Amino acid sequence: xxxxxxxxxxxxxxAASLAMASGETRNAILRHMALLIQEKSVDILQENQKDLDxxxxxxxxxxRLKLTPERLVDLVESVISVTQLPDPAGxxxxxxxxxxxxxxxxxxxxxxxVGVIFESRPNVTIDVAALxxxxxxxxxxxxxSDAFHTNTxxxxxxxxxxxxxxxxxxxxxxxxxxRELVSTLLTAVKxxxxxxxxxxxxxxxxxRKESLVPTIETGAGVCHAYVAESAGLKMAVEVVxxxxxxxxxxxxxxxxxxxxxxxxxxxLAQVREPFTAHAVKVYADExxxxxxxxxxxxxxxxxxxxxxxxxxxxxxxxxxxxDDFSEALAHIAxxxxxxxxxxxxxxxxxxxxxxxxxxxxxxxxxxxxRFTDGGQFGLGAEIGISTQKLHxxxxxxxxxxxxxxxxxxxxGQIR
Amino acid sequence: xxxxxxxxxxxxxxAASLAMASGETRNAILRHMALLIQEKSVDILQENQKDLDxxxxxxxxxxRLKLTPERLVDLVESVISVTQLPDPAGxxxxxxxxxxxxxxxxxxxxxxxVGVIFESRPNVTIDVAALxxxxxxxxxxxxxSDAFHTNTxxxxxxxxxxxxxxxxxxxxxxxxxxRELVSTLLTAVKxxxxxxxxxxxxxxxxxRKESLVPTIETGAGVCHAYVAESAGLKMAVEVVxxxxxxxxxxxxxxxxxxxxxxxxxxxLAQVREPFTAHAVKVYADExxxxxxxxxxxxxxxxxxxxxxxxxxxxxxxxxxxxDDFSEALAHIAxxxxxxxxxxxxxxxxxxxxxxxxxxxxxxxxxxxxRFTDGGQFGLGAEIGISTQKLHxxxxxxxxxxxxxxxxxxxxGQIR
Numbered sequence: 139x140x141x142x143x144x145x146x147x148x149x150x151x152x153a154a155s156l157a158m159a160s161g162e163t164r165n166a167i168l169r170h171m172a173l174l175i176q177e178k179s180v181d182i183l184q185e186n187q188k189d190l191d192x193x194x195x196x197x198x199x200x201x202r203l204k205l206t207p208e209r210l211v212d213l214v215e216s217v218i219s220v221t222q223l224p225d226p227a228g229x230x231x232x233x234x235x236x237x238x239x240x241x242x243x244x245x246x247x248x249x250x251x252v253g254v255i256f257e258s259r260p261n262v263t264i265d266v267a268a269l270x271x272x273x274x275x276x277x278x279x280x281x282x283s284d285a286f287h288t289n290t291x292x293x294x295x296x297x298x299x300x301x302x303x304x305x306x307x308x309x310x311x312x313x314x315x316x317r318e319l320v321s322t323l324l325t326a327v328k329x330x331x332x333x334x335x336x337x338x339x340x341x342x343x344x345x346r347k348e349s350l351v352p353t354i355e356t357g358a359g360v361c362h363a364y365v366a367e368s369a370g371l372k373m374a375v376e377v378v379x380x381x382x383x384x385x386x387x388x389x390x391x392x393x394x395x396x397x398x399x400x401x402x403x404x405x406l407a408q409v410r411e412p413f414t415a416h417a418v419k420v421y422a423d424e425x426x427x428x429x430x431x432x433x434x435x436x437x438x439x440x441x442x443x444x445x446x447x448x449x450x451x452x453x454x455x456x457x458x459x460x461d462d463f464s465e466a467l468a469h470i471a472x473x474x475x476x477x478x479x480x481x482x483x484x485x486x487x488x489x490x491x492x493x494x495x496x497x498x499x500x501x502x503x504x505x506x507x508r509f510t511d512g513g514q515f516g517l518g519a520e521i522g523i524s525t526q527k528l529h530x531x532x533x534x535x536x537x538x539x540x541x542x543x544x545x546x547x548x549x550g551q552i553r
Numbered sequence: 554x555x556x557x558x559x560x561x562x563x564x565x566x567x568a569a570s571l572a573m574a575s576g577e578t579r580n581a582i583l584r585h586m587a588l589l590i591q592e593k594s595v596d597i598l599q600e601n602q603k604d605l606d607x608x609x610x611x612x613x614x615x616x617r618l619k620l621t622p623e624r625l626v627d628l629v630e631s632v633i634s635v636t637q638l639p640d641p642a643g644x645x646x647x648x649x650x651x652x653x654x655x656x657x658x659x660x661x662x663x664x665x666x667v668g669v670i671f672e673s674r675p676n677v678t679i680d681v682a683a684l685x686x687x688x689x690x691x692x693x694x695x696x697x698s699d700a701f702h703t704n705t706x707x708x709x710x711x712x713x714x715x716x717x718x719x720x721x722x723x724x725x726x727x728x729x730x731x732r733e734l735v736s737t738l739l740t741a742v743k744x745x746x747x748x749x750x751x752x753x754x755x756x757x758x759x760x761r762k763e764s765l766v767p768t769i770e771t772g773a774g775v776c777h778a779y780v781a782e783s784a785g786l787k788m789a790v791e792v793v794x795x796x797x798x799x800x801x802x803x804x805x806x807x808x809x810x811x812x813x814x815x816x817x818x819x820x821l822a823q824v825r826e827p828f829t830a831h832a833v834k835v836y837a838d839e840x841x842x843x844x845x846x847x848x849x850x851x852x853x854x855x856x857x858x859x860x861x862x863x864x865x866x867x868x869x870x871x872x873x874x875x876d877d878f879s880e881a882l883a884h885i886a887x888x889x890x891x892x893x894x895x896x897x898x899x900x901x902x903x904x905x906x907x908x909x910x911x912x913x914x915x916x917x918x919x920x921x922x923r924f925t926d927g928g929q930f931g932l933g934a935e936i937g938i939s940t941q942k943l944h945x946x947x948x949x950x951x952x953x954x955x956x957x958x959x960x961x962x963x964x965g966q967i968r
Contacts, residue, residue, distance in 0.1 A: 505966040509966070
């Protein structure tokens, strides 16, 4: 048996001790983690510097990898905030006595062993460890090789906090970063209960293709905002601009504006200035191209078919003009990645139809798609935004790190 | 685009109309299905006979494939019983107003398009169609080629019932049985939201390996009963015999008896007669072999390592004698498939520890593992027993044919 599999087995065995530990013990581990991060901040920043030194100064991931004293403070706050969330395990979901007298209870229990594969950001190491420990789950972490030194010292801290509460350090295992070991993780069905990939589209595709372990897909967000005939245009412009420019690199940012033909000219005239100010590149369909060209919009290109259903992750978007509501719905149904979709309208029946008919994790009426986020929804830190439909949809946070268990208490019942 | 993919696309489009139909309309479809099954019973039996004629008379699947007037009555009753279950969609799971005034509601909604791959039993066709229609889901069915004529007439009946209520027949699509089209289904991530394999271990393994669509694994049940030191032996024998012999071909039947050494001789002496009467073949570890040999048990074999963790699906089981409770827990943790596990004991703290520590979909104290079943649990017909931890664990029934949707209603909120 490989040493990795042997370690998975130890992690699986150790999981039960954490699952059966009290909520108070688990929270004490988190508080000790927070304390140690503060106490060892100089060491952490030194280890982080070793990782940074190995990255070229213009590497796009440099900023994501970098820890600073301020970011460590955020990390400590994030760990403490997890202690304040309710324990998701131990809830009674249903309880009944069957006609034969068997007392049947369905409760929430920890998932078991959660595997998380992630890329450069070292805060994920602490966030995932905190969420898993809080909910009674063991964790197998596979971080990026770029962050090796940083992740190592952070997991050392987690281990010290576990030891202080008498819980085995096997409960949180940081895997070596060898690429081929990812396959070992993805096929370890006996030891790993769920795998959550957190990172690039390529990583998510690999996990989807290769994993034999059930996974939570945290995927792309191709998000639309439909500006309807009756939309208040001031609000429409505000929401659309916010959804596009407030943080274009994240999955809940806007990708395509769908405009009712009757308001297209006026809307585009009003959006011209804020979009120009943020240098938003527009991939426009024929109708919107003509309008934007006539008002002299500087960053204009004709949309190709591939610009619809495209996740831009940048100061760029596509625009589609439609003749009616049903064409808007059809466009969204075709190109949506079922993450977050919005309608801007003053017509309540139209809004309600949209909220009901559009198939997405989150649907909004007169609000920005940017709200799809565990913190915004009041769920605390999230492991990712689920874009599939099983188990969790939308922010995958502490409350979803559980499964169910049926408990039957009898007096010798047989069937 | 292949014709199959084009049909998947039509099914996905049609799904929304069913999801937005009223619960009353969906139930009317089911009632009409039940009526048509009764009216067309002669035709159904004729089509079924065509399938039976193509199977050799000693084929083990013949009985599963065969429909009879009595089985059609059961099928009608099963459809009617689904109309009496509560609609799983449209429930409010949480509702709050964020500090910025955004009204956020999480509700249950249909999954969308459910793919089910199954083998000979034609009743699955009607059960799955009824469960999906009731819950507002479209269904893609891939039945066995053995049941082609039977499934075709049954889906015709479903289509007539859909048409009568003005719902597109695309909502329930019976795929051709070409083997390679299974791959088309397993990779159609754009059109299929979840796939549920229902059948042999080989089918489940293929789905696990090949599917890019999220799946619900309905897997093997390697079930244990631990007879503890303080167990009432009369009850222990009754429960163990029931769990083993009442229906050995199903996944919740008993596979391994774990015996505390102090009661092993007496328990085995008492189980000898009922096991002999049912011709239960025993694969015994060293200790239990010696005991059973001394009492002259006729169907005895020495257990190989592979007989632990083995799903027998027959009048056969393995026996393991342990020195204490922790050895019993370790044995179960190693060999369980996390389906159903039982303890027979009169020691309540021991029972509670077992119920908490054993990682399985269903855990029982002084009751047979055979209770793990949607009907027994009061959930109605089930699509299968989930042995994985995401979304559903244990019986996968109507209540789990939903996902969540976050709905945000605002007045122009931005972030």
